Amino acid sequence: MKGQQTVMELQNVSFAFTNASRGEYESMIIGGVSFSAKEGEFVSIIGPSGCGKSTLLRIMAGLVAARSGKVRYYGNEIKGPTEGISFVFQDVALLPWLTNVENVKLGLSFSDLDEEKQEQTANALLEKFGLSGFEHSYPNSLSGGMRQRVGIARAIASEPKVLLMDEPFSALDALTAGSLRADIVYMLKNKNISVSSVILVTHNVEEAVELSDSIIVLSDRPSRIKEIIKVDLPYPRNKRSRKFVDLTDEVYGLLTD
Numbered sequence: 001m002k003g004q005q006t007v008m009e010l011q012n013v014s015f016a017f018t019n020a021s022r023g024e025y026e027s028m029i030i031g032g033v034s035f036s037a038k039e040g041e042f043v044s045i046i047g048p049s050g051c052g053k054s055t056l057l058r059i060m061a062g063l064v065a066a067r068s069g070k071v072r073y074y075g076n077e078i079k080g081p082t083e084g085i086s087f088v089f090q091d092v093a094l095l096p097w098l099t100n101v102e103n104v105k106l107g108l109s110f111s112d113l114d115e116e117k118q119e120q121t122a123n124a125l126l127e128k129f130g131l132s133g134f135e136h137s138y139p140n141s142l143s144g145g146m147r148q149r150v151g152i153a154r155a156i157a158s159e160p161k162v163l164l165m166d167e168p169f170s171a172l173d174a175l176t177a178g179s180l181r182a183d184i185v186y187m188l189k190n191k192n193i194s195v196s197s198v199i200l201v202t203h204n205v206e207e208a209v210e211l212s213d214s215i216i217v218l219s220d221r222p223s224r225i226k227e228i229i230k231v232d233l234p235y236p237r238n239k240r241s242r243k244f245v246d247l248t249d250e251v252y253g254l255l256t257d
């Protein structure tokens with residue numbers, strides 16, 4: 001099922017903000033970016049702060065329109081929010097007035113499942129993410145890591161093919177982040193779970209090397225691709241191995257040169 005088909009393809013995508021108060025002045029953010037993600041692939045995007053990584057992810061989600069270029073999902077051009085593509089935000093964005101299970105059910109709002117099936121699916125997801133017993137409590141009674149797991153459960157509830165993640169682990173402690181990273185890789189490599197590509201924005205070089213099949217290294221804005229680093233190491237990766245350390249150094253080098 002998770003074969004070699006191209007899932008997402010970006011072709012020369014650029015983006016600029018137009019500042020109306022300063023006339024037609026355009027501030028170029030993304031200068032033209034092309035890459036693709038195949039089924040089964042984990043792709044990370046890394047680059048200096050402000051180079052447009054979050055914007056690029058929003059373009060892929062169909063939440064923001066590119067200035068030029070094209071984004072395709074299984075060959076079809078993305079023109080708005082698209083079924084099969086889910087987004088995990090850095091700040092989770094759970095609704096505090098809904099219970100955890102209701103928050104997960106939000107991910108199913110567009111499904112044709114009846115109310116009872118939605119409830120079952122949401123409960124099963126919470127259980128899978130170690131949150132049994134917290135179904136009917138509210139997000140503010142959870143730790144940051146638990147909230148992020150509810151956010152991920154919500155994002156995968158609709159069985160998306162593509163999971164777009166914007167620095168989802170950066171606000172978590174090291175242990176929680178580590179176990180969530182393992183969950184995401186497991187999801188991607190497990191053929192019984194729908195997710196067939198993950199595209200992750202991160203600032204964390206080690207995280208990118210630990211998780212990715214390819215690392216897209218962006219330049220300062222207007223951002224372009226400096227290099228695409230392929231990481232051909234088996235999971236789980238040994239952070240002390242020579243190859244791991246060399247790749248980490250290579251990405252640091254690209255970011256700082």
Ligand SMILES: Nc1ncnc2c1ncn2[C@@H]1O[C@H](COP(=O)(O)OP(=O)(O)OP(=O)(O)O)[C@@H](O)[C@H]1O
Binds near residue numbers: 027048051052
């Ligand atoms: N509404 C806006 N009008 C003008 N410029 C904006 C607007 N929103 C964001 N920007 C600029 O666009 C650039 C790209 O923002 P974006 O959030 O995509 O960067 P990023 O790479 O995700 O940064 P970070 O690593 O800090 O999260 C930034 O330089 C920001 O200042």
Ligand SMILES: [Mg+2]
Binds near residue numbers: 053054055
């Ligand atoms: Mg960002």
